[in-house]
Amino acid sequence: MRRVLIANRGEIAVRIARACRAAGLECVAVASDADLGAPHTLAADRMVRIGPAPARESYLDPAALLEAARASGADAVHPGYGFLAENAAFARAVETAGLVWIGPPADAIATMGDKLAARAAAMAAGVPVVPGTETAAGDSARVAADAERVGYPLLVKAAAGGGGKGMRIVRHPGELSAALEAAAREAAGAFADDRVYLERLLERPRHVEIQVLADRHGAAVHLGERECSVQRRHQKIVEESPCPVMTPALREAMSTAALAAARAVGYVNAGTVEFLLDASGRFYFLEMNTRLQVEHPVTELVTGIDLVAEQLRIARGEPLGFSQADVRLAGHAIEVRLYAEDPQAGFLPSAGPLLAWQAPAGPGIRVDAGVAAGMTIPVDYDPMLAKIAAWGPDRATAIARLRAALGDTVALGPYTNLAFLADVLEHPAFRAGETHTGFVDEHLAGWRQPLPDLHEAALAAALAGTTTGVPAAASGSLEPVLPTPWERLGRWRLGT
């Protein structure tokens, strides 16, 4: 393994490129036409174009990625998360092409990627699962009967799903058929697989997941848990480790279950077993994510273990360099996901030019970003701009550092959830560790951005107009100089 193709984009591609460089490996970025010159392409040693902006013609196109690997002389492929990371056929194709797949065996991906097969595997391994139907939803009469058996409220979930796509909550029997249809349509669009099934909706559960690492020689360890309960649109926006209500006994039980689930599918490389944890301390297998997780930095911050570096080592066939006893959790880490979206409009994704971007810094602060000022946030992909994480010796310190870091963050252009995230961190229920998957709906429904410094902001806006030597428009082309924004802003020129 000498040269790694990074089959992804954005912050995770930047992060993988850094790990490759630190490991002395060359790396190759891929870019759709929407991403030429994007930060992830400049973080790697090489760049290969893989197609037009739409993901299915570029980052979701196995043939384009394999050709990129061939053309660039790569001998390994890291899929990151999302896109083809959990596509068993792609994993197989990579290995068939004689390349190293930096991820789990294709069969493990296939089993865990099918939620129904995953539930069956977990149950067979003695791992508790959420009550639900064990077969795909079929004709409507049978589904209605299944739903009664599962009980309302329930969830319709895509068998091939993930990240909240193809998922619908159903509180009353009357909503069932519309929810099935919407979920199936979304699932078909997202995963080319319209199978859906039913699962009991637990009330106010915590989302707690266990990070596992397994090598090719049969060794497997866990790296503790992450709590990722604070979600909107069924997608995580705040993650932390450890879980605020974790106990040694519960961690022992959950991690034992997680390792059992991983072993049941012959797991190798990094993976995450997700559970729901109810108020009584019972937990239920939800699914296994057979790839690096978005929120892996919080685990890295509390364990000191570089998960991507371990992925590279495991893929090279090296044994794990440490045992379970060597894994120590120190302090507390919290991550927030900065999205281009409008929290005042149902978290509607936003796009367009990123006019200004300033990442925060400071002791314990880690930023994983895939953006730069002046770039356009494409409409074609997930609108996450960056992950901002803080480590502290205790949870209160981590929160205080992260809250201060958000105050130093600048992201102008698209709408962002920056101020919303700050208010999550400020919320007394969050500070008390009282989190569950309904946290946002319960505490922050109808959130409006507070405007404590509106007058100061207006003053800043006015002062910005009082500088005469403003920059002219800059363009990368050789056309005549554009009219300056200053001229176009002439309507509200200074009085004298």
Place this chain on the structure above:
Amino acid sequence: MRRVLIANRGEIAVRIARACRAAGLECVAVASDADLGAPHTLAADRMVRIGPAPARESYLDPAALLEAARASGADAVHPGYGFLAENAAFARAVETAGLVWIGPPADAIATMGDKLAARAAAMAAGVPVVPGTETAAGDSARVAADAERVGYPLLVKAAAGGGGKGMRIVRHPGELSAALEAAAREAAGAFADDRVYLERLLERPRHVEIQVLADRHGAAVHLGERECSVQRRHQKIVEESPCPVMTPALREAMSTAALAAARAVGYVNAGTVEFLLDASGRFYFLEMNTRLQVEHPVTELVTGIDLVAEQLRIARGEPLGFSQADVRLAGHAIEVRLYAEDPQAGFLPSAGPLLAWQAPAGPGIRVDAGVAAGMTIPVDYDPMLAKIAAWGPDRATAIARLRAALGDTVALGPYTNLAFLADVLEHPAFRAGETHTGFVDEHLAGWRQPLPDLHEAALAAALAGTTTGVPAAASGSLEPVLPTPWERLGRWRLGT
């Protein structure tokens, strides 16, 4: 304690401001006329002007700082490092004004600030010191005799010195009087105290120092060591923890000596006891720095303890929240100091506009910077731009991460030691941990920057000229728009 005046500038003032904010304290920055709008002034909640650019009329002026504290309603003063941090009279004046001094007792500063008194105190506490004269150098005949007794090569050191100022190496008796004169003159200028003394010059010693923390209730702990052997002009440029040749027994012995020295002067708050360590494993007390150290981040990275936060707690009278057994060293951290200086011209300090500045990021990377693009690096102060540090589970990983981070760093305008630092990290002797205070002279004398990408750089220079829509000059004034640099660059316009 509610509002802290930060009596410093640059990166350390930014770092202290962050610690105050995370601790829920307000903070007040001070600014000389050269620093209005500098990053450290914008990192704080408030800013007070304290005088003209020259340090002795601003950051070294106790009256101006006390007046700033009064005017801003501050009830505590953090001195940072340098400037008045080790000025016992200032510490006393702060307390006399009814403010909390975030540092050690004035008497401890006074004793340790006088190198001769410090040596006496260390010897009395049973701590080994470097062989030398125990009294200030007097008439030349007696000094020559003292020098013979100490033995050549020797060092002339300022009694009030620090940071290499007022220090000269003497290899032959004929150089002695010139060295004494130069050292005394430099010491008089820097410290208003021309006393100098002689110390044996150890051959190829390591500089190893122990970080201590002591509260007002008699508890004191150490946080392990830092090795800071890589120096130029007697100033550290690379620091790491742990020391590559440290053993548990040696750490036990050195930290016991360090705590004994601290207790001997009734030490409270954060301090550092510096030792020289010879090849045989013997160590000698060098001096105690009675303040936060520039290189404190490497200790924070391996212990997880926030030294500035602890300083604030101790100053408030709180007991240490942990015992020696709670202090664990995990992994390895290395810091480099990025200076505006020319390593090809004897590390001559450099100044002027910082045209571009980009800090690196990534797992394990911490940057403490006090600069921003567009600011002018003043000629009036120490030319350190930033500290760039990397943590890794082991020394090799820390080096690899830090080396990659330096490759991502951009600092254009003044000369910098960026490429020099990278070559220190690349050097086989550094990688082998074979460091001593003569490392730079032994391995990197006559260093010239390698030019591996000269042709690519020339290509970039040419491409930069092919963009037409360049920004016009920007100014903060209301004068007519300046001629654009583009116009002034007309002599080397494009051909067509």
Place this chain on the structure above:
Amino acid sequence: MSTTLELRHGDEALTVALTIDGERIRGTVGDRPVEAERLSGGAPPYATAGAVVQEIAFASNGRTHRAVVARQPDRILVALGGRTYVFAAGDAAREVSAAGAGTGTIVAPMPGKVVAVLVEAGARVEHGQPVVVIEAMKMETTLVADVDGEVARIAIAAGDTVDGGVVLIEITPG
């Protein structure tokens, strides 16, 4: 030197009237008096995507503020303390806000694909009723009627790819 800037934030009109003498600033923001000192520093200004971006630092009421300001032809974005303030400026600030009232014109919030049209031309709809489902940035989003009224025109069909800002459906209020 004096300067006046008419801004609007949401429904709130804010006139900023300042007298600037070197770094000293006096005047009013809305109905509040303001006194401030402009601070130098901050990154150099630049232009991108039709906006001028500047860092603005000032001290007011003893406190230091650092804002990043992006000026576009019709709006000014200000990042301050981790929050973004979006001001309408110029003519846009003087337009009477119709926000909240609803216009009956349903536009695509961003480029995307129409997944489903949930109403027919001529149908009566109520405020809040789902009318069209659009998929953009990998999420299905349901757009709802912003008035009670009658569907006057449906400009798109399921499967269409649309640009941001394009009118999808027009509803005659009533």
Place this chain on the structure above:
Amino acid sequence: MSTTLELRHGDEALTVALTIDGERIRGTVGDRPVEAERLSGGAPPYATAGAVVQEIAFASNGRTHRAVVARQPDRILVALGGRTYVFAAGDAAREVSAAGAGTGTIVAPMPGKVVAVLVEAGARVEHGQPVVVIEAMKMETTLVADVDGEVARIAIAAGDTVDGGVVLIEITPG
């Protein structure tokens, strides 16, 4: 479009001659042929302190490069891979380099204070001999003669404060 830029790095003259067709670049850098693809992206350009600063990204020989380039009237600074390349440009690039030869004119490398003058007018000095001590940025720095010769003029005295670039001592080579 074609462009030619004469650069000098130290004593090495480097002429860059390029033909640019969209993002395709061909030509020579010094005596080496070059073929590259310009990449978009990077932060917007800005101007500060008389320099234009741009991020330049390109791929060449299969490798991606990201440089930050600051253009000043007589020189171009390029940050690439953690190293800084300083090119003389324009007329400055065409001047025959006198570097290394020495001129006998000792100038202050930066603003500072003269601590000591170590020679007298009329004295003979040797290349490398200390002639003046200056304190700047908290460090004493010793300036040495860059030629063998005779001290023709001493323009300053101990205690003087001097600006950067000011002539301190002139030595007639010989």
